[in-house]
């Protein structure tokens with residue numbers, strides 16, 4: 251693990267994903283690189299949000315205006331790549347109080363820790379936080395109504411189709427993704443997105459995954475003009491199935507049961523830890539622990 255060196259790069263103002271891709275001889279960001287790069291930033295979004303609430307307020311106004319017409323009473327709402335929940339916290343108070351359960355995940359556990367504190371500080375309604383890779387969501391098919399993202403697919407270049415397929419797998423009603431548009435970007439902006447390993451051709455991935463792109467709306471005054479946010483409003487392919495939004499194994503996709511403080515999959519035999527109240531539902535976090543199976547006697 252090259253965490254110590256990555257931390258030095260971060261602290262000296264360098265780009266951690268650039269450094270890790272080069273150090274590992276990779277051309278794309280993978281889950282581990284994304285996790286390290288964002289985990290090292292934990293706390294930075296919270297302090298920036300406290301210092302610059304006006305920008306977030308204006309962004310949240312625009313997000314809510316696009317999102318609200320898609321929501322129905324009782325809808326289960328999922329924020330993927332929530333980071334420190336700073337945008338979610340500003341959005342939450344603009345959403346109807348009759349919305350159903352709210353869920354939010356990120357690949358970085360450290361950022362979710364800050365996220366919990368930020369949501370509490372903002373006095374938000376309860377949000378179920380969990381650590382997960384958005385390419386392998388620990389939820390069963392068609393178990394959430396609305397999937398929302400804000401610059402979360404962004405560093406996952408090369409996995410555009412896998413990300414959209416996974417979102418549409420769990421989503422029943424509508425996915426509204428606020429992500430940078432490569433195609434609508436300037437030549438300088440595109441070069442920057444190429445260099446950072448940012449996504450491109452989301453409309454192509456949406457069509458290939460069977461989604462219907464209802465609208466692609468540019469956001470006014472993006473934080474960085476070289477990274478212009480667009481709202482992709484997507485209807486998933488029609489389906490009659492519906493499942494409860496309960497935790498599912500990211501490997502076998504069966505519903506997880508709680509045993510001795512772990513979340514356990516009878517299908518895969520994997521147990522997932524819960525760290526400071528946040529379930530870590532990543533494939534890499536699963537521990538093979540077949541002794542936790544209901545039919546086995548656990549030695550004292």
Ligand SMILES: C[S@@+](CC[C@H](N)C(=O)[O-])C[C@H]1O[C@@H](n2cnc3c(N)ncnc32)[C@H](O)[C@@H]1O
Pocket residue numbers: 281284285288289295330331332333334335336337338355356357358361382383384385399400401402403404405406
């Ligand atoms: C630019 S930040 C945006 C955070 C938040 N949505 C906001 O608006 O402040 C991107 C976030 O997406 C998360 N992310 C990126 N790729 C991910 C993946 N494959 N699975 C889960 N989270 C991911 C990162 O860890 C990071 O917290």
